Amino acid sequence: MSENELDQDTAFSLLADDTRVRIIRELGRATASPETGIPTLPYAELKSRVGIRDSGRFNYHLKKLVGNYVAKENDGYRLRWPGMVLYRTLVAGLLTDNTGPSIERFAVGTDCHRCGDPIEAHLYETLFRVRCRSCDANYTDIYFPSHGLSGRSEEELLRAVHRRSRTILDSMTSGQCPWCASEVTADVHAGDDPLPSLHDTRDFDAYVVYHCTDCTGFQYMPVSQVLLYHPVTISFYYDRGTDLTTIPEWTLEWAVTGQTTTVLDTDPWRFSVRIPLGDEELVVELDEALEIVDSAITAQGR
Ligand SMILES: [Zn+2]
Ligand SMILES: [Zn+2]
Structure with a gap:
């Protein structure tokens, strides 16, 4: 196993805990908030947002994240780029929603170029497809984050x-x-x-x-x-x-x-x-x- 693969193992293992995922989520939310205007959260604020009373336990998990996902600054903590990517992935629902919201298949308003029947849009797991149900010509087949499906006509x-x-x-x-x-x-x-x-x-x-x-x-x-x-x-x-x-x-x-x-x-x-x-x-x-x-x-x- 190469050094690179070991790093990947470590990176994944660091996330094998609910508290750590919550720390990343709260830092991401704080970073994304327009009111704060600053990309860091002071220690006490972060601890309170994550909702952990036990300082020992909180410190233990926070320390694990500092380095790869989280940076420690003079005035608090912020996400590093890998942490931000992870936060965005969580928000997009890429890791958590394997089916996404259910979307009824609907006609897209174009007839199939092969058989002339109406082409339909539908969701297959996380793939959004635009295809003909009559002859199985598939015109578009693309991963679409489930978060982006909600609330759209x-x-x-x-x-x-x-x-x-x-x-x-x-x-x-x-x-x-x-x-x-x-x-x-x-x-x-x-x-x-x-x-x-x-x-x-x-x-x-x-x-x-x-x-x-x-x-x-x-x-x-x-x-x-x-x-x-x-x-x-x-x-x-x-x-x-x-x-x-x-x-x-x-x-x-x-x-x-x-x-x-x-x-x-x-x-x-x-x-x-x-x-x-x-x-x-x-x-x-x-x-x-x-x-x-x-x-x-x-x-x-x-
Ligand atoms: Zn067709
Ligand atoms: Zn690639």
Whole structure:
């Protein structure tokens, strides 16, 4: 076992106590409070907020946290960055809610690009999915913290899911893991390989798998969807009065299906993607590294 793994064990073991979790929660709340204006809590205040009478017991647990999660300052205690990350994770409900609030499945207002039936949104464990129940085409499949689900209307929820999906996939396609910030690799797979998700029956000639080299984070998408995050497409839309970044991916057939993608070559991979908008079309050629090698705007259908 490496020294690094030992540190991880210690970091986790430090949390194996309710009092310590409460200390982190109270320091987080104090830090987040606009009234205090200061990111530290004096010892007595912290002890009273945590609600422990026994000083010996409180000191014992506090001492365990000082160093990795908590910093001791002259005027009190504050969260260090790992403590703050932990606090945010607790608030988001990522560690505590494995099902989240129940959300009835509802139609998102777009018909399935494959079979024409209404696409629905629903929550599967902590995954928010936008998919077709009739043919199992899965257009969006993203981890969504349960905290963010509460108190939002269906419309607000879809906007939030779209924004989160875009943030995560934008980061992935730019080569950085949205969870751990390590490098992400991209691999093109032939469409006759089974898709990484059993809950997706879309047909592609090829698709891309983005894989974090460190934390197992991964996402896959049709080749054309890579262009959803690329400035060439964003500016094509923007120049025609539309902000592409506000449009949910599941409404864009060119992005979430293989309909407008042509495989020009398989060794090495080379693709042509048509992106229709109004009576024009952006045509983009991608190489095996999914870099743009050519792009042109034409009147549609030429
Ligand atoms: Zn369908
Ligand atoms: Zn990662």
